[in-house]
Amino acid sequence: MIEIEGLSKTFTLHNQGGVVIPVMEGGALSVARGECVGLVGTSGAGKSTLMRMIYGNYLAASGRILVDGLDVTKAEPREILALRRQTLGYVSQFLRVVPRVATLDVVAEPLLAVGVHAEAARETARGLLTRLRIPERLWSLSPTSFSGGEQQRVNIARGFAHEYPCLLLDEPTASLDAANRETVLGLIDEAKARGAAIVGIFHDEAARDRVCDHTVDVSIFTPKAA
Amino acid sequence: MTTPLLEVRDIAKFYGHRIGCDKVDFDLYPGEVMGIVGESGSGKSTLLNCLAGHLTPDAGQVRFEMRTGEMADTVTMSEPERRMLSRTDWAFVHQHARDGLRMNVSAGGNVGERLMAVGARHYGNIREEAIDWLGRVEISETRVDDRPTAFSGGMQQRLQIARNLVTGPRLVFMDEPTGGLDVSVQARLLDLLRGLVREMGLSAIIVTHDLAVVRLLADRLMVMKDGHVVESGLTDQVLDDPQHAYTQLLVSSVLQV
Amino acid sequence: MSDYNFAYLDEQTKRMIRRAILKGLAIPGYQVPFASREMPMPYGWGTGGVQVSAATLTPDDTLKVIDQGADDTTNAVSIRKFFERTANVGTTEETSKASVIQTRHRIPEEDLREDQILVYQVPIPEPLRFLEPSEVETRKMHSLEEYGLMHVKLYEDIAQHGAIATSYAYPVKVEGRYVMDPSPIPKFDNPKMEMAAIQLFGAGREQRIYALPPYTQVVSLDFEDYPFEASKAEHACDLCAAEDSYLDEVIMDDAGGRMFVCSDTDYCASRRKAGHVGAQGTNLEEDAA
Numbered sequence: 161m162i163e164i165e166g167l168s169k170t171f172t173l174h175n176q177g178g179v180v181i182p183v184m185e186g187g188a189l190s191v192a193r194g195e196c197v198g199l200v201g202t203s204g205a206g207k208s209t210l211m212r213m214i215y216g217n218y219l220a221a222s223g224r225i226l227v228d229g230l231d232v233t234k235a236e237p238r239e240i241l242a243l244r245r246q247t248l249g250y251v252s253q254f255l256r257v258v259p260r261v262a263t264l265d266v267v268a269e270p271l272l273a274v275g276v277h278a279e280a281a282r283e284t285a286r287g288l289l290t291r292l293r294i295p296e297r298l299w300s301l302s303p304t305s306f307s308g309g310e311q312q313r314v315n316i317a318r319g320f321a322h323e324y325p326c327l328l329l330d331e332p333t334a335s336l337d338a339a340n341r342e343t344v345l346g347l348i349d350e351a352k353a354r355g356a357a358i359v360g361i362f363h364d365e366a367a368r369d370r371v372c373d374h375t376v377d378v379s380i381f382t383p384k385a386a
Numbered sequence: 387m388t389t390p391l392l393e394v395r396d397i398a399k400f401y402g403h404r405i406g407c408d409k410v411d412f413d414l415y416p417g418e419v420m421g422i423v424g425e426s427g428s429g430k431s432t433l434l435n436c437l438a439g440h441l442t443p444d445a446g447q448v449r450f451e452m453r454t455g456e457m458a459d460t461v462t463m464s465e466p467e468r469r470m471l472s473r474t475d476w477a478f479v480h481q482h483a484r485d486g487l488r489m490n491v492s493a494g495g496n497v498g499e500r501l502m503a504v505g506a507r508h509y510g511n512i513r514e515e516a517i518d519w520l521g522r523v524e525i526s527e528t529r530v531d532d533r534p535t536a537f538s539g540g541m542q543q544r545l546q547i548a549r550n551l552v553t554g555p556r557l558v559f560m561d562e563p564t565g566g567l568d569v570s571v572q573a574r575l576l577d578l579l580r581g582l583v584r585e586m587g588l589s590a591i592i593v594t595h596d597l598a599v600v601r602l603l604a605d606r607l608m609v610m611k612d613g614h615v616v617e618s619g620l621t622d623q624v625l626d627d628p629q630h631a632y633t634q635l636l637v638s639s640v641l642q643v
Numbered sequence: 644m645s646d647y648n649f650a651y652l653d654e655q656t657k658r659m660i661r662r663a664i665l666k667g668l669a670i671p672g673y674q675v676p677f678a679s680r681e682m683p684m685p686y687g688w689g690t691g692g693v694q695v696s697a698a699t700l701t702p703d704d705t706l707k708v709i710d711q712g713a714d715d716t717t718n719a720v721s722i723r724k725f726f727e728r729t730a731n732v733g734t735t736e737e738t739s740k741a742s743v744i745q746t747r748h749r750i751p752e753e754d755l756r757e758d759q760i761l762v763y764q765v766p767i768p769e770p771l772r773f774l775e776p777s778e779v780e781t782r783k784m785h786s787l788e789e790y791g792l793m794h795v796k797l798y799e800d801i802a803q804h805g806a807i808a809t810s811y812a813y814p815v816k817v818e819g820r821y822v823m824d825p826s827p828i829p830k831f832d833n834p835k836m837e838m839a840a841i842q843l844f845g846a847g848r849e850q851r852i853y854a855l856p857p858y859t860q861v862v863s864l865d866f867e868d869y870p871f872e873a874s875k876a877e878h879a880c881d882l883c884a885a886e887d888s889y890l891d892e893v894i895m896d897d898a899g900g901r902m903f904v905c906s907d908t909d910y911c912a913s914r915r916k917a918g919h920v921g922a923q924g925t926n927l928e929e930d931a932a
Contacts, residue, residue, distance in 0.1 A: 173634070174634050176629030212627075218629065219619075241605050258576055258580060
């Protein structure tokens with residue numbers, strides 16, 4: 161489902177003397193359907209950078225990233241948007257939403273975007289919020305006012321609302337209590353069982369061991385002596 | 387395979403020797419929202435006005451997919467055709483609501499004008515449709531006979547949107563639609579616009595200098611400087627991984643809250 | 644005979660105005676710009692109508708001038724005297740005897756004939772003016788037939804008053820093409836505009852002439868659910884008992900006394916001569932006796 165080859169990435173800081181910082185070279189990764197691959201490496205090794213490149217959020221300097229057959233490094237914006245809508249989900253560490261929108265609608269939005277009927281989308285959203293133990297009295301409020309843990313769970317609910325064939329999970333279990341952590345791991349297992357290809361970053365080693373089929377140490381892609 | 391709704395080719399506009407905008411080239415697909423950002427004088431408003439037929443570009447083509455399916459160059463088409471487009475398939479939301487509203491006409495009359503312009507002649511139906519649209523932009527039915535002069539800035543802006551969308555346009559041009567509004571009012575307007583864009587499958591081109599607005603509304607971004615497009619791409623990619631020196635400066639200049 | 648050129652204006656000016664009139668007749672409802680002259684009367688007193696009349700009159704014509712339907716008001720008397728002095732034409736108060744009728748704010752009750760010309764005094768010729776202040780824009784709207792705005796005005800009327808409250812200068816569409824201001828005639832008169840006589844409209848200050856050839860289709864704008872109605876006071880004339888004429892309400896005293904009388908004085912007088920007597924009227928024959 162996800163095939164990465166010869167991927168490199170540099171940052172050019174035009175406003176700081178044009179410094180060029182190479183951050184990745186020879187990146188490679190392969191994720192099959194129903195498989196979960198954990199990205200490991202020290203902080204700053206480029207785990208999140210790689211994940212963002214898969215999502216099309218960062219541009220690649222060279223190489224290719226095939227997601228369900230589409231090369232993200234060369235795709236048109238609308239192709240990437242269609243990919244994100246239908247195929248590629250991303251649970252980031254931070255919730256970014258329009259202020260004022262009710263939590264229930266935030267979670268239902270990815271379903272509305274793929275044309276699911278409003279009521280059916282809300283029904284799915286209710287189920288996920290219930291599973292993730294967001295009290296019902298909060299559903300009509302905007303998540304912008306929630307605690308960090310609550311926001312994280314809303315973010316996860318949103319990421320799992322539509323059954324994406326590919327999922328990117330950036331620290332999905334961070335700052336969660338044991339029960340909610342268990343729920344999230346359950347969601348990941350279910351996604352794998354339905355054939356989703358998953359790339360995850362887990363600092364929580366026990367969680368990583370439980371859901372990941374294998375891991376990739378991204379430090380090996382770090383350019384030597386830049 | 388979908389085809390573009392709008393094909394813009396090498397648009398240029400000069401004010402004497404000064405460049406308004408030059409060599410602007412892009413395609414806009416149905417349902418896409420494109421943001422154009424840049425500082426004052428970067429040419430973004432000139433470009434928008436060239437695209438919307440308010441200014442005649444000195445060079446280039448703006449081809450629009452008509453309801454018949456054929457692409458027509460709106461720069462060279464006859465004025466009646468172009469004006470008909472701007473009453474039906476196009477909408478233009480001005481930064482200042484008073485530029486886009488008739489301030490001496492009631493809210494209902496403002497919304498109804500485009501319907502009457504395309505031949506609606508049943509008062510009851512026009513009024514019903516106007517009230518329905520006021521509701522969609524969160525203006526109470528009880529305000530239908532009030533003039534926009536009695537409305538707050540945010541309400542005026544929502545009224546302008548209703549007035550523009552009532553004929554079911556396919557392409558909306560917006561010039562700083564949230565400029566001059568309080569932050570809380572902006573958020574409400576943005577949410578409303580997002581919902582309408584999704585429900586109606588609208589394509590939109592939004593000119594703004596507010597990067598937060600484009601992050602929430604736009605799928606794609608074009609960054610302009612001195613009349614030229616210096617960078618374009620997926621909105622979050624351009625904002626999170628800007629490639630051009632000017633974009634990097636623009637992004638790093640935003641105050642964090 | 645006076646020292647003035649016939650009908651005051653010089654021949655070149657009259658030719659220029661005639662060309663504008665002919666153009667107006669060729670494009671019914673279209674406002675033709677013309678070089679309006681200074682007249683020996685202020686704007687607002689019918690300078691447009693006077694110039695059109697001056698260009699239209701021949702020495703054989705018989706002129707009638709009415710103001711709000713009456714032959715005896717200041718404006719009507721002044722203009723009639725003006726042409727008596729400058730053109731030496733015959734004048735009349737009888738509608739049927741006139742060949743040229745200059746009018747302010749009314750159409751005579753009696754049907755006009757093909758050999759008659761009705762000249763209107765027009766204050767503001769542009770029907771779109773109140774909603775669109777730009778002349779450039781209104782001319783464009785006329786040329787592109789963009790008349791939605793006209794209905795916005797009627798919409799506002801209904802929204803505010805529950806009915807189309809515009810009761811005079813009610814906009815019309817001419818031969819399915821130009822939207823035209825009929826000058827401030829009561830809307831009661833609108834249906835009469837489809838007539839046998841030629842109708843000419845002159846706006847002196849605004850420098851516009853427009854025209855309707857005989858039997859031109861003139862449709863009053865309206866909504867399907869609020870159709871046009873040619874309304875008048877629900878009364879009969881208190882002097883001549885006419886039920887089909889447009890009435891003026893006249894306050895008689897400070898105790899609420901009032902009467903309704905025909906605004907068309909010639910129509911009323913001829914009915915009374917024929918023996919019709921209204922509720923507060925007296926028999927003319929007896930008066931004379």
